[in-house]
Amino acid sequence: MDHAPARSSRPYLDDLTRSLHTPLERIAVEHADLIEAVRRRVVTNDSVPSGIVAVAAFNSSI
């Protein structure tokens, strides 16, 4: 079994909406890939290339 999380760079719309109906304590087990995708996309921002606009203060970044 490939135990590594799926290497998706982004969370899926289906997974996000389905996980809203999963009890909080079950999310880590039932949606392990989603958590990893969120961790990569939102926390470590793996998908962000150099030169991208800052996440804050869009008015000075657009």
Added chain:
Amino acid sequence: MLKVHSRCDLSCDHCYVYQHADQTWRGRPARMPPATVQAAARRIAEHAREHGLPIVHVVLHGGEPLLLGAAGLREVLAELRTAITPWTRLDLRMQTNGVLLDEELCRLFVEYDVRVGVSFDGDRAANDRHRVFAHGGSSHDQVRRALALLRRPEHRASYAGILCTIDVRNDPDRVYEALLAESPPRVDLLLPHATWDHPPEHPGPARTPYADWLGRIHRRWVDDGRPMSIRMFEALRPGGGGTEAFGLAPADVLVIEADGSWEQVDSLKTAYHGAADTGFDVFDQSVDEVARHPGVAVRQDGVDGLCATCRACPVVDRCGGGLYAHRWRTGSGFDNPSVYCADLLSLIDTVDAYPPPSPLASGERSATSPVDELLDDLATGHGSASTLALLAATQLSITRALLAAGRDRSGATAAWDLLVHLDQTAPEAVRAVLAHPFVRPGLVHRLDSSAPPGLGVAVDPLPALAIAAALLAGVPATLQVPVRADAITLPSLGRLVLPGLGESAEVSVRPGEFQVRGGSVEQTVLLDPLALPSTGWLPTRDVSVPGGRLLLEDGDPYRDCYGQPVESRLEVPAARALGRTLAEAWRVVHRDVPAHAAALDGGLRAVVPLAPDPARPLRSATARHAFGAVAVTPHPDPETMAVLLVHEWQHAKLGAVLDLYDLVEPAHGSRIRVPWRPDPRPPEGVLQGVYAHLAVTQVWQSRAATDQPDASAHAAHFLGWTRDGVDALLASRSLTAAGERFVGQLRHALEETRVGSR
């Protein structure tokens, strides 16, 4: 992957370790000696520490790891946890045939937070076609007993899923039903290992029997509403990201054999004897040194590391050339498509085609995908109420995922247990707290701390979240809550500032109040909005707007996420004045651009005052992590404030979309000239700019229609900016397919704006 035991108690005839080309197992020790376990753990910890890795995944593998027994496994698990967890989050896994699994082992895996995958090929006939003992006897009953143990509520957290190696001679319906009956969180369907030298079996005349067989399971799975995760189908979806077997992501797996040898992925053992060898071991070489081995390095190149046939293939981003081992052919090595290429192509077609698009009902716009529908709707410039609700739901879901990730990092705590309890008994209260815009910045800060666990991390936000939810739910509870700068912040409710509270305070929730004890302080805080605030309690103020209650957030420390100074708590007259301006501005938005007003109603929940700066009196900002909030300088003119709100809310919506979809090519480093700034801008900045300017154009167009002075000039000004920005963006070739579609639709919206529609 740690090969903690190199022998097995089954004798499966499809096993790549013993039955295929590589026979190196014969020269290895049966058990990984303790000194080797220590060296391996030190190497992993060293790598995590030097690279600041947020997480490391370690899989105990074999052979059969359960042959170590409970005592032997405990020693290995303790060594790994002790050596590695001071430096990173350790995700421990195990792959087993399950035959020896018992209650004692299950308890051990729960204790050490190990998630266990079990190899199981389906119904009895399917499983016993290959998975048998050396004497030929069935393993089916033992494996099902193991799966039943893992399903028990007390062990369920350690149930990772099932690995099923397929055989097209088996009945796919019976295999699917047998897998589903075990209620696995995930199923990993594995194509039997094969190479061009030893191609897979084709028992009948079908050209793509593996795709046909898997396609049958895919149809059942979709028809059943995808009742379990099936990794193969999810990975093959557009943008599926991939796994070890699919996709273009760099290979990130190394194997440590029982003798301490570093090896490449062990599926290579199917290619030829010694195929996975590196010549390195954990005693003498670090992970970085192994990563520079040519066999590992070549697998970091994505599409450039594939053969010419794959590079020219339109679905190369989906299959990624298939499993590396399946490309082997004597003479050309791995420079070939997968031996399963035809099946993978056919399977991708199946995944794309089923379910078919729903037929158009009368009056529907199109049979587009949910992604396209969402983007098309937002590309009108505003977005419908249902789209806003969907975006808000995805943001809430991301926050819940971050919360679960935080629990993964901290382990179970009283705060977590309270949140879990409230999530079941008072879900609306939990939802209300988690939807507060500054919960996510706090969770991200906690998870993204540069300091590894144990060496000083951001304040744990969970206790304050749980107390806030308990207060909203009216559920009595007591927790220790961290204190930061003499203050406890309860998201969405307010901030208690009491000098002398110490580093942590006991907070008890009671009906209509809460009590705090910490350091030299004991204080009861009444929550009655009509009573005078208790000493030190600074409730979050709000103002009534057409969308509901809008918070004036000037207390939450995580509101400071805009890259410019935020204002400290406003005096009462200033707060009232800002509230009046915002309420009036909201009405102006309803007057000018009702469609944008509906989008504001659907999601804007908080406004953060920015600190005044005489040199730049009119500023506003949006933060990607704080959906539902915008920051503004407290400008007194509602007409001006209305433009700021519309402008910033565009950024908030687009930020939420960018959490889900890449609209700009991730590797595109180009800069684009835009009319609103002298310096060339990155594509995402231009995208954000044109989306905001389109909405502002629509505001001024509307005002021009009522003959407001200078409105026509402003409208023309912003229209020109938007049009030039959109054209520059489309010409830049920096957009993904979804981005091209989105900006193309924006161009249409712009044309409608130009001819004067409101």
